[in-house]
Structures are given as C-alpha cells and as structure tokens.
Amino acid sequence: MSSEFRNTVRANLAKPEVRANFYRAMDGLMTRRLDQFPDKVELERLRTQSMAIRANALSKLPELLETLEANLTRNGIQVHWAETAEQGNQIVQAILERHNAKSIIKGKSMVSEEMGMNHFLEALGIECLESDLGEFIIQLDGETPSHIIMPAIHKNRVQIAKLFHEKFPDIPYTEDVDELTQMARRILRDKFYAAPVGLSGVNFMVAETGTLCLVENEGNGRMSTTAPSVHIAVTGIEKVVESLSDVPPLLSILTRSATGQPITTYFNMISSPRKPGEKDGPEAVHLVLLDNGRSNIYSDPELLATLRCIRCGACINHCPVYVRIGGHSYGTVYPGPIGSILEPQKAGLDVHGELAQASTLCGACSEVCPVRIPIPSILNRLRYDGVRKDTANTNTVGSGKRRTLSEAATWKTWAWAATHPTIYHAGSTLATRFKGMLPTNLGAWTTVRSAPKLAESTLHQQAKHLGVDHE
Amino acid sequence: MPPTPDTIYFFGTCLVDLMYPQAGVSAMQLLQRAGVKVIFPPAQTCCGQPAWNSGYRDEARSVARAQIALFPKPIPIVIPSGSCAGMMKVHYPELFAGQPDEAQAVDVASRVYELTEFLVDVLHIELQDLGEPLTVAVHTSCSARREMGVADKIESLLGQLSNVQRVEHARKPECCGFGGTFAVKEPEISAAMVLDKVTHIRNTGVDRLISQECGCLMNIGGAMAKQGDAIPHQHIAEFLWERTGGNAA
Ligand code: SF4
Numbered sequence: 001m002s003s004e005f006r007n008t009v010r011a012n013l014a015k016p017e018v019r020a021n022f023y024r025a026m027d028g029l030m031t032r033r034l035d036q037f038p039d040k041v042e043l044e045r046l047r048t049q050s051m052a053i054r055a056n057a058l059s060k061l062p063e064l065l066e067t068l069e070a071n072l073t074r075n076g077i078q079v080h081w082a083e084t085a086e087q088g089n090q091i092v093q094a095i096l097e098r099h100n101a102k103s104i105i106k107g108k109s110m111v112s113e114e115m116g117m118n119h120f121l122e123a124l125g126i127e128c129l130e131s132d133l134g135e136f137i138i139q140l141d142g143e144t145p146s147h148i149i150m151p152a153i154h155k156n157r158v159q160i161a162k163l164f165h166e167k168f169p170d171i172p173y174t175e176d177v178d179e180l181t182q183m184a185r186r187i188l189r190d191k192f193y194a195a196p197v198g199l200s201g202v203n204f205m206v207a208e209t210g211t212l213c214l215v216e217n218e219g220n221g222r223m224s225t226t227a228p229s230v231h232i233a234v235t236g237i238e239k240v241v242e243s244l245s246d247v248p249p250l251l252s253i254l255t256r257s258a259t260g261q262p263i264t265t266y267f268n269m270i271s272s273p274r275k276p277g278e279k280d281g282p283e284a285v286h287l288v289l290l291d292n293g294r295s296n297i298y299s300d301p302e303l304l305a306t307l308r309c310i311r312c313g314a315c316i317n318h319c320p321v322y323v324r325i326g327g328h329s330y331g332t333v334y335p336g337p338i339g340s341i342l343e344p345q346k347a348g349l350d351v352h353g354e355l356a357q358a359s360t361l362c363g364a365c366s367e368v369c370p371v372r373i374p375i376p377s378i379l380n381r382l383r384y385d386g387v388r389k390d391t392a393n394t395n396t397v398g399s400g401k402r403r404t405l406s407e408a409a410t411w412k413t414w415a416w417a418a419t420h421p422t423i424y425h426a427g428s429t430l431a432t433r434f435k436g437m438l439p440t441n442l443g444a445w446t447t448v449r450s451a452p453k454l455a456e457s458t459l460h461q462q463a464k465h466l467g468v469d470h471e
Numbered sequence: 472m473p474p475t476p477d478t479i480y481f482f483g484t485c486l487v488d489l490m491y492p493q494a495g496v497s498a499m500q501l502l503q504r505a506g507v508k509v510i511f512p513p514a515q516t517c518c519g520q521p522a523w524n525s526g527y528r529d530e531a532r533s534v535a536r537a538q539i540a541l542f543p544k545p546i547p548i549v550i551p552s553g554s555c556a557g558m559m560k561v562h563y564p565e566l567f568a569g570q571p572d573e574a575q576a577v578d579v580a581s582r583v584y585e586l587t588e589f590l591v592d593v594l595h596i597e598l599q600d601l602g603e604p605l606t607v608a609v610h611t612s613c614s615a616r617r618e619m620g621v622a623d624k625i626e627s628l629l630g631q632l633s634n635v636q637r638v639e640h641a642r643k644p645e646c647c648g649f650g651g652t653f654a655v656k657e658p659e660i661s662a663a664m665v666l667d668k669v670t671h672i673r674n675t676g677v678d679r680l681i682s683q684e685c686g687c688l689m690n691i692g693g694a695m696a697k698q699g700d701a702i703p704h705q706h707i708a709e710f711l712w713e714r715t716g717g718n719a720a
Contacts, residue, residue: 006657006659009657009659013659013663320646320664321660324660325660325663357657358653358660360613360664361524361650362613362650363614363617363618364613364644377565380524380526384527386526388526408527411522414522414530415527415529415531417516418534418537419533419537421513421514424516428488428489443658444654444655444661444662445654445655445693446697447662448662449665449690449693449694449697450693452689453490454490455489455492457492458489459492460483460513463483463496466496466499466500466503466511467503468481468499468503468510469510469511
C-alpha cells in the first residue's frame, strides 16, 4: 500500500543527518523535562490540576468566550471571529488595509501557520517577516515548521551556518551559535521599528480579566507586540481559561513540559492598547479567534479532550514515531501525536486519517501530556470512525471513508473464526503441523525480520497434558 | 492483605498459543507450583485486540463476548501478556459501554491480572535461583508499562534471582515498533524502530533478552534473527520456570 504519507516517510527515513538531528534534540528535551520533575507525586498532582483547569474552561466554552469578548472589548482590544482559515486571513487583510500596511513582523504563531497566512498575505504583496529565530531560519529556507515549539529543530548548527552564509554572503561565515543569533537579531531589530503591524499567537486568554498571555524566550514576541503601532493576535477559540489564577499552574507545567525550563525568559500579559501617557505599546490591538473545525470537535464528548491541548509539544518530543520520521513527514501543520489526533479531525479522516494509523499506541505521549489528553484512546476512536458503517452517529469529518471491502471482509472472517473455537483451533493446529509449508516471505514484515516461527504444537494441545482443569 | 486465591483462570493469548506455547505452559506450571489451581478454558481464542485497535469494534466485541462467557466464576484471570491483559482490563469496559452485557465485561475486567503482576502482588512468590550466572536485558512492553502500570514487577521477579544480572539499555522505555497491525500498516517506521531497539539491546552484550510480551519478542527476536547472531530471547514465565529448576523437576 502506498500513500503520500508513506512516500514522504520513506524519503525522510533515508536522510541520516536529519534523523540524527531529531534523535539528538529529542533525547535532550526528554532529559531536560525529566530534570524539571524530580518529584513524581507533585508532577501527577500538577497534571491533574492542569487537566481540571482546561476541562473546566472547555465545559463552559461558549460563556467564557462571551465573557472574554466583553472584557477584551472593555479593555480596548478589538475582537474578531473567524470560522475558517480563509475568513481569518481576510480579517487580517482588512486590518492591514485599514492601516495601509505593506508589511508585518511576526512572532511565533502556529495558528497563523494553520491559516497559511504568509502565503495569503504575500500573494497580496504584503511582506511577512518571521522574527522567532527558528521561524526566521525556516523562512529563509522556504520551509514549514517541523515542530510546534522548535520550528527549525530538524537542522543542526552547521546546516544553519551554511544557510546564513548563503542568504547573507556579506556577513562572515560562522558556526558560533551566539554569533548567528546576534546576526539574526541585528537583521530583525530595524524591522521591528519599521513594520507598521506586529502579529503574534496567544498561549492563554483570561476570560475574567480580558488578558492575552504570551510565553516566549527571545524577546521577539514582546517586540512584535509593542514596537509596531498595531498588534494583531491570532489564536484558536479553545485557548481561553476562566480566571487569572488558572494561569500560574498552566504556565509552570507548560514551560517545564516543553523545553524543560522552570520559567521562560518572557511572559507577556497584554490587557489593552497603549493608554494615554504610556510611553510604548501599540495604538490598536486586535484579536482574531479562529474556529477552523474546533466547534465540531467540541460537539463530541470523547473528542473534546483534544482541545485541552496547551501546545507544549511534550507528546511530540517523546514520540518514537516522530523522532524517526520528523515533523515534515506528517504533511500537516501540527506534527506528532497531537497532530495525529488534531489534523484528521480538522481536515477529515479521508484527508489525514492515515495519521491515526501511524502510531503503535505505545502511550509515551499520554504519559507526559501535562493536561492528560488520552491520545491513544482518541487515535483508537478515529480509527473506528474511519471504518465504521453507522456514520450517522458521529460528527467526525470523513467518517467511514477509510472502510475498504477487503479489510472489512478480513476482520469479518477473523471474527467468525475466533468465535468458533473448533474452527479456530483446527486452523491453528493445522498451521503448526504444516508450518514447514508456510511462506517465509511475509512482505513488509520480513524486510528486516525473519518470519515468525510457529511452534511444534499449540498451547491448547500442550495444556491437555498439564492437568489444568478444562472447564 | 486479601487471602491468596486458590483457583484462577488462565488466558493464554493467541500469540502464546501459536508461537510461544512454552511461555503459557511455564506460566501455568509456576502457578500450580505455588499451589494455585489453574483452569484453562479450552474454548478461548483471542482477546479481540487486533480488531479493536484497527477500528473494527463490532468484530472485536463479538470475539470479546465469546471470551467473557468463559470466565463465569468470581476468580482472577491471569494473562501472560501486558497487551492482552490491557485489552481486557482497560478496553473491555469501553467496548461494552452501553451494551446489555456491560456488567459482565466490567466484572471480567476487574478480575484481570498480568502474569508478573499476579506473581508479585497477589502470590508474593519467592524464587530460588538454581541457574548458572547470566546477564539479561529486559524489554517491558508499552502496555505492561503504561496501560497496566506493571513494568516494575518483571524487574522485581528478576531481582529475586541471585545469579541473574540485569543490564540496562539505552532508551529502555521506548516502544519496539510492533504495535500489532502497525508493523504491517507502517512497515518502514516499524522497521526503523525495531532496528534501533536491536542496536541498543546488542550494545549491552547480554546473554539473553527477557520480556513479558510475545509480540515484542517476536518483533525484536525476528529482527535479530534476520541479522544473524540473535541474542536468545524468552518470555519471563519460561525463564523463571527454567531458572528455578522447573525443567529438572
Ligand atoms: S497534546 Fe498534551 S503533550 Fe501534546 S502538545 Fe498538547 S498539551 Fe502538550
């Protein structure tokens, strides 16, 4: 069976340098996270608390969004609702036109990636400059992020040095990380002041106070949201929390789960545009709230847990599949375990349903998820939705579209045999007796493994001589 | 401490039945030697997990229903596999939610034990090592580790064997890439995973690989065999039985 996903995977598995980059980076991230949680009991307590905070927010999502809008508006932040990515882009376009802006400088925002904003705006002749170092690097190389927290994690220092030298031939070649960072800083600094509009994502929105919280390490987020005279924040509707006291636990578990930092260098709380007498800050702040399939996910009690995600990336860092195939193999904005549950739900099982298969269900993701999203259960549910017949009973986009006659027939036959013990045992006895005649080439399995060896006789046969009670 | 049960049901699993019957035999012998009467319902086939994990819930349910009927007495059900135990303990209640036989499914789930869990937590088994000095690497399956949360039991059993030295390997908690139908549906990724696992285990230079999961053993063992020069691998039950003089008795 071949698919676009399989082809990309095959190609990426064959790139030893990229694989080594991921292996090294993820190993480091796993260790750093572990070091942050020396006390297992405390970690589990914090996970339970964080899960509860997010679950509580989602349980009253519509009313919290109303409160949020009212409080943001009262604070002078203009709120816009976008049902689709297209609408989101049009809202941003309209704001830019109103301010006559021909360029924007961007802080990191996965939702803007989800909207395909850079392409959309560049097609209108508007320059979009990524200011997060990782995003800056991949933008130079014309790539998309391969990780939600560390977009350029697939590249190593030497590859980045070469890229900089190729794009900025006037600047002397260096492999020194600090120098490379300084170089990017110098290039970006002027742009912050020149750009009329800055764009950012949002980590948490506080309904009670109408505050936008932004977590970052490089200071570029603060620059993008304060230096230009207009700030546009884009985020998904699920990122709301009820009250200010919900933020500290979430922030603490977010940074520790993501990069193994006890706290990030910057934590911005944006609660209004510049007020009279204030020396800096944008004159206008806009928030674009994107749905893009989220309310559909919200309508299913089992799938709803997907929206608890705080985008820490821990599941990605711990995924044995991701570490081998890398983020670009997924062919989606969000890669790894969170991508494998989110993207098929957003785009439909017919489009990205295969991602739900690309997991051994090993559970490494849910073991670390700070908000306890049961990722393997959701993967299992999506597999079911993909092949189920009673599609009227589910809202999942593309339900039933992955059902094939041959696979359905195989499972039917299997179920028939496994519910008729006489048949089942006759079959297994026959198989073990004539095992010499079984094929030794089992396609995919035997490319790296020898064929499984059937025993001389089955356990059922041997058990007869054990004196076990055959009731 | 609840009284030690004197009778249990044994569920052999389809992989043990066909590929590693010795693991099942040894497990039952260990239980019998500890004074437990073993009932092996002969009509058992498969727990239904392959279909459940593939999304074929109706088929999984009909197979699971046939198994549930085999365990009517209120006694423990012992399974020499973390993954099949996980299926019955964790997923039967989900699979039967809202079904007329939900109560039976939940009852069966509540009585399920993975073998090493039963040996350690319920039987408090005491082992005497009669074997020659040996080094082993342990691979606990993801289901035993995360779904059942019993990964430490196999370690504590091996820890009782005075002549057996456990050697840790890099990325021990990582999945071996089997994942049932995953190995077939995404063979390239599965291959990359198992080959890394083999390398890490080989680097330990141990004499033997021990696990409580025949699926993982088949995967890792198969990959080693393909490369030639395989480290012998064994299910924990068979290993314990052998080390404690079972075969000589
Ligand atoms: S699913 Fe959980 S672990 Fe993964 S990014 Fe979201 S919050 Fe983090």
